[in-house]
Amino acid sequence: MVLGPDSIKKVTTLAEAISNIELAVLSCGAHGDGPDGKVILEVVTEALDTIDIDKAGQYTDLLGSMLGESGLLLLEELLLNAQYEYVSEFSQKLRAEGEAKGQALGEARGEARGEARMLLLVLAGRGIVVDPKSEARIRACPDTDQLERWGARALDITHIEELFAE
Incomplete structure (x- = not known):
């Protein structure tokens, strides 16, 4: 048996989506x-708010793998432009996870920027000439472990090229 758009019903009402979430x-x-x-995505996202949070998460992951580019863009648009304040446990969990990931990413970027600045100060303090390309490489490095290795190496080098030698 082959399943395709012609053999799968369009679920366009919230009542139907809630009564048969798998079909939705x-x-x-x-x-x-x-x-x-757009209508189909609207009803399925509302229906997902009515079911168990873990199951809703699984269905959301499945949707992400099933939708093409235009469907994913529609879904993103619906979620970003929604006037409705989602209050379900599922929505709150997703929002909290997104905020936590964003905060962790921001902290990691800030930490890397701080380490890069400190590395540049150490190099300047030691009288190491840092050309613009090397400065850009240091500032663009998001890997704090790498910046720390460079920082340790900066204590013993005499030319900037030695900093990047592996």
Whole structure:
């Protein structure tokens, strides 16, 4: 048996999506990139707010793998431009996870920038001439472990090229 858009019903009402969430998810996968994609995505995202948070997360992951580019863009647009304040446990968990990931990423970037600045100060203090290309490489490095290795090496070098020697 082959499943495709012609053999999967379009679920376009919230009541139907809630009563058969699996069909609603399949409907999204089959029709979410088509002309009815926005309606189908709207009802499935609302229906997911009514089920167990872990199961909703699994279905959301599945949607991400089933939708094409236009469906994913529609889904992103719906979630970003929603006037509705999502209050379900599922939505709150996703929001909290997103905020935590964003905060961790921001902290890691800030830490890397701080280490890069310190490395440049150490090099300047030791009288090592840092050309613009090397400065850009140091400032662009997001890897704090690498910056720390360079920092340790900066104590013993006499030319900037030695800093990057592996």
